[in-house]
Amino acid sequence: MTISDIAKMAGVSSAAVSRYLNGGPLSEQKRAAIHEVVEKTGYRPDTAAQTLRTGKVNQVGVIAPSIGSQSVGQITAGIASELDAKSYLMLLGNTELDAQRELGYLTAMQRNHVAGIILLGSYYTPQLAQALKNCRVPVVVTGQRFQDVACVYNDDRTAARELAQRMLDHGRKRIVYIGGTERDDATGVQRREGVQDALNAAGLNGEQMPRICCNAFTMEEGQRCMQELLVRCPDLDGVVCVTDTVAFGAMRALREAGRHVGQDVGLAGVGDSWAGSMMEPGLATVRFYQKQVGQEAARILLQMLEENGSSGPVRQVTLGYQIMERGSL
Amino acid sequence: MTISDIAKMAGVSSAAVSRYLNGGPLSEQKRAAIHEVVEKTGYRPDTAAQTLRTGKVNQVGVIAPSIGSQSVGQITAGIASELDAKSYLMLLGNTELDAQRELGYLTAMQRNHVAGIILLGSYYTPQLAQALKNCRVPVVVTGQRFQDVACVYNDDRTAARELAQRMLDHGRKRIVYIGGTERDDATGVQRREGVQDALNAAGLNGEQMPRICCNAFTMEEGQRCMQELLVRCPDLDGVVCVTDTVAFGAMRALREAGRHVGQDVGLAGVGDSWAGSMMEPGLATVRFYQKQVGQEAARILLQMLEENGSSGPVRQVTLGYQIMERGSL
CATH class of the missing domain: 3.40.50.2300 (Response regulator)
Incomplete structure (x- = not known):
């Protein structure tokens, strides 16, 4: 699937599809036509080529329930270390456990053309399940085991x-x-x-x-x-x-x-x-091992991006733990 | 200063300038010519109009020394609450106290067209001072009092x-x-x-x-x-x-x-x-009051964005503190 395939299906020029993907100016009519085809086909542009062309650095979205907490800080630090090594920037959304904000960030980040999304999971709702299913970019969830989604979670x-x-x-x-x-x-x-x-x-x-x-x-x-x-x-x-x-x-x-x-x-x-x-x-x-949870999630996402949307089996990873036996027992 | 002013000065079309600003495809020659004019004039596009046109949400860059720490978590939570209320997304860079990464994020975020940058300050170096001076978007520093830069810091x-x-x-x-x-x-x-x-x-x-x-x-x-x-x-x-x-x-x-x-x-x-x-x-x-430091920094940045680059006086704000007298004294 290439830009010109999308253009043909939407009945517009390749340049129009390119502007759509890069967020350039475009009539509402053409935008809607392209949007429909992109939605239907699940098309994602080759982000590495896009970076070369535009000078922009690719972004990965991270949606967290509460960035003030110790565990979230450790997970995001782990994600950041992997993204940084691959020259991705992190677009961070803080939901404060608000389900509407979580859905809002999922939409806004896709609009801002993130390459993929890591969701620090909290509550599972039918709305979230639907939103994850409709997501046009790869998603990895941490901390929860959600059905049919790549996950890194603790046992x-x-x-x-x-x-x-x-x-x-x-x-x-x-x-x-x-x-x-x-x-x-x-x-x-x-x-x-x-x-x-x-x-x-x-x-x-x-x-x-x-x-x-x-x-x-x-x-x-x-x-x-x-x-x-x-x-x-x-x-x-x-x-x-x-x-x-x-x-x-x-x-x-x-x-x-x-x-x-x-x-x-x-x-x-x-x-x-x-x-x-x-x-x-x-x-x-x-x-x-929260930092490792973040690192592992980022590595899985980056691997999915390299595979460029080929729908292999869904990875679900559980990481070990350690009992800290101290005087309070 | 408008897009067509920039276009005239760079000897290109307005559409080319628009593509430059939106990260669209452009010849290297035109890109360089526009870049030079944008650098020289300090031009910044009207980001609100841009959002309307492209459907993208504007982004603010946040550069932090260590996102795993409690104080950084509180500051970023404060920033996030203000940005969220104004529908900005946060692009987060974690430097792990590495001065090169800090400079790298400053560059990468500008390339990714952030509307402004909040830097959680740590070390002041001549390189950083120069990079902040050259920054094409408004910058607010927290936690440190840097010369000639908007700051929110503790006494x-x-x-x-x-x-x-x-x-x-x-x-x-x-x-x-x-x-x-x-x-x-x-x-x-x-x-x-x-x-x-x-x-x-x-x-x-x-x-x-x-x-x-x-x-x-x-x-x-x-x-x-x-x-x-x-x-x-x-x-x-x-x-x-x-x-x-x-x-x-x-x-x-x-x-x-x-x-x-x-x-x-x-x-x-x-x-x-x-x-x-x-x-x-x-x-x-x-x-x-670290959360308030973040909120105040975001409010100042958003105000600078509304004023759209008119060079008013530099705001430097110090927030109060409280001595917590406990048994260890």
Whole structure:
């Protein structure tokens, strides 16, 4: 498929298609005709040749739920290192977990002729699924396993299972769980199920595990949820939290209640926030390799760009993790 | 100055200038001729009209020293919120403190027709000064006060002075300092001078203050520098650190040496890392308003874009700070 094929199908000149692709001036009628053909055929220009011709550097779009967070910072740093090595620029969109903004960025970035898009996944919705399916450029999703899309994600379920297993090994028997919204499959569903798997394997009833869902991954929410669980289950002897930040809040509530973390109650988080290694006792947690997640996602995207849209099998990659066993267990 | 003025001066057609500005196909000869005129006149196209014509969303370039760090995350989140409200996309470059990459991004972003650039400032070099002067689009610098450039920065010197003053108020007399490279004026020079100002005002000789320069703002470096200072000045009773992360490392070294932070030795950092509020004792520090720094920088840039290059006075804005007095003092 070449520019002149597109031109013939749209009934316009090759120069018009070229202007369309480069964002040059064009009548609305011609723009619409070309747009329809490009949509229908899934045509993507050879971006390397385009760079040579125009002097522009190609861009990759990155859509993130919250660029202020530590894990997102690590993932984007990983993406940036790979893109930089291949002389791509990063067009960054920050959604603040707003689904409309996420869809808006997907559209705007395609309009701005990005070569491809990396989406730091959060919630999966039918609208997002449709938008990803309609995307005219290759997409790689990180942090979530979305159907039929290239993904780089962490094995949240197995990691949470092993973390809870370690807590059980320390003799904890009445383990409770502070989780996150189940609209987020990786952090909400997979981590909860992993903890329940461990309880079931130990002959405890995982379905009956007392649990609560925090509204945001903040210390304040961790503290509030822990206070509530302490009222509901005063004899609890272990707490697994969906993230380290939530666990720091839980730690505060446990201290206020006169409980001694690492002694009469075990505590664990997920994410290996660097602060957890400095606490006394240190916070047991799961280390994911977030920078490598970003690097891997960028490498897969760049490979898809080199293959230039030939529809090979969809790559879905899961990266390992490490249990950080510290004094809080 | 219009496209047809540029066309006349370059001896080409208006359509050629338009193609140049939109990155369309063009002979190298014409491109060079137009480029020379655009450089000479400092011409910038009306980007809003351009968006209407091409369907593309305008982009603002953001160049950051290290997108994995907490403060950079906050600044970029602030920038993103303002750009998003005005429907600009953010083109992000991560330099990892590499001066060549910083210059490379400045060039590449202009080639990609960003409307303006926000540079999260680190080191000031003659090359950077020249590149900023030659920049064809408006630039705003954050975190540093660079001459003749719009800036949004923190009052590092006054903040460090007040922080050290608080430590003196706690009766500390033999204060030492762990600083950063003086190639970075804000964190390297200004913070050190602020601490020395406080000592001088208290009748202690600030010039004689024992100090050491860490090679990176990491816990490991903070720990190493603290160990060295403990050997050089075993009777020290107060430590001010250039950042919180460095202070966390210093805290570790002090503990290992059997010193009790907040009791026989005072400790303070700068930056209000959220981990500092969770420690026991809490880490005294300076809170800067980094998200607001980003927002303010974006607002100034957008205002410059609206004024469309009319050379008004250069805005340099300093934002306030807050001393967070906690148990470690």
